[in-house]
Amino acid sequence: MDETVIGKAAGAWGLSLQTLRNELVPAGSPERSLGRWVVEGADSSLFLLERIDPATEPRKREMARFMGRLASAGLPVAAPCAIHDDVYFATKGGRLWQLTPFVQGLALDRPGYTQEAWRGEALAGFLMALRTASAPLEASFPGEPFDLPGYIDTLVGTIKSRRPKVADALGEATGYLAGRLYPHWQDLPTALAHGDIHGINILWKEKGIEAVIDWEFFGHKPLLYDVANMVGCCGMETPDALLHGLVPTLVRTLRQADFADANSWNLLPECVMALRYAWLSEWLRKDDTEMINLELSYIYLLMDNREKIASSWGM
Numbered sequence: 001m002d003e004t005v006i007g008k009a010a011g012a013w014g015l016s017l018q019t020l021r022n023e024l025v026p027a028g029s030p031e032r033s034l035g036r037w038v039v040e041g042a043d044s045s046l047f048l049l050e051r052i053d054p055a056t057e058p059r060k061r062e063m064a065r066f067m068g069r070l071a072s073a074g075l076p077v078a079a080p081c082a083i084h085d086d087v088y089f090a091t092k093g094g095r096l097w098q099l100t101p102f103v104q105g106l107a108l109d110r111p112g113y114t115q116e117a118w119r120g121e122a123l124a125g126f127l128m129a130l131r132t133a134s135a136p137l138e139a140s141f142p143g144e145p146f147d148l149p150g151y152i153d154t155l156v157g158t159i160k161s162r163r164p165k166v167a168d169a170l171g172e173a174t175g176y177l178a179g180r181l182y183p184h185w186q187d188l189p190t191a192l193a194h195g196d197i198h199g200i201n202i203l204w205k206e207k208g209i210e211a212v213i214d215w216e217f218f219g220h221k222p223l224l225y226d227v228a229n230m231v232g233c234c235g236m237e238t239p240d241a242l243l244h245g246l247v248p249t250l251v252r253t254l255r256q257a258d259f260a261d262a263n264s265w266n267l268l269p270e271c272v273m274a275l276r277y278a279w280l281s282e283w284l285r286k287d288d289t290e291m292i293n294l295e296l297s298y299i300y301l302l303m304d305n306r307e308k309i310a311s312s313w314g315m
Helices: 003-011 054-072 117-140 148-162 164-180 225-237 246-256 262-266 268-285 289-304 306-312
Strands: 035-040 046-052 090-092 095-101 190-193 202-205 208-212 219-222
Touching: 003 035, 003 046, 003 090, 003 095, 046 054, 054 095, 054 117, 117 190, 117 202, 117 208, 117 225, 117 246, 148 164, 148 268, 164 268, 164 289, 219 225, 225 246, 225 268, 225 289, 262 268, 268 289, 268 306, 289 306
Parallel strands: none
Antiparallel strands: 035 046, 046 095, 090 095, 190 219, 202 208
């Protein structure tokens, strides 16, 4: 990309580009944009400049508005910069751009971080603050809660036609969820949630959270959706993480704070298991045979050890 075009794009926000910091690697998925650059302004401030697919603009505008409200409430969120009221994008060089403060967390020891209980406390604090800050905004962001059972059934139908052996391997697990989770899903209370909480989407600092990133999947979700995704991802790093460290601390802290109703807590193990289907879909999309097989094994580990896992959480 021509540095002159990048400079003009940054200038839409009044930023005088001094240099590109190509040695800095932005956190988060590079698939969220068409290109991204860390730029340094005249006062040495750092920003992430991204080229945006115009098709994603409406959703990214919703996301920017939501993140801005959270940042105003004091949450650790690197909200996109507004050019002026409710305008978050600029068109320069025939391309669409977005600017966000650049945030860099500490390097994450994987899977060692899953054994550190303080991270569970920090994440619990963030999720409670998110619930408080987002509650007044729920009517401002319409949309139906994510239909996870419907998603799973559609996914399994696709897998049956394209990867029948994988579908066969999923049969018992899908039947288990159909009996244990599906009948209750529509009755689970919901709230606005991040939608993709896991260790890499949290930029950590010493004994705390620097920022939570990648909000593309935010929306109305069951109360423990973010918890379930985080738990599942920690256990995928190492199954021992389900029993020790971050995960049980996160669950116990939120239970003590009355973060969710009893039915939501009772179905948390099933929600963890069900959300792994979305990750399985990702491995299938990438045709990653090793991860497909690992995910299948993990789904059954979650099912077969359900009571042991729940007991370790004090449930």
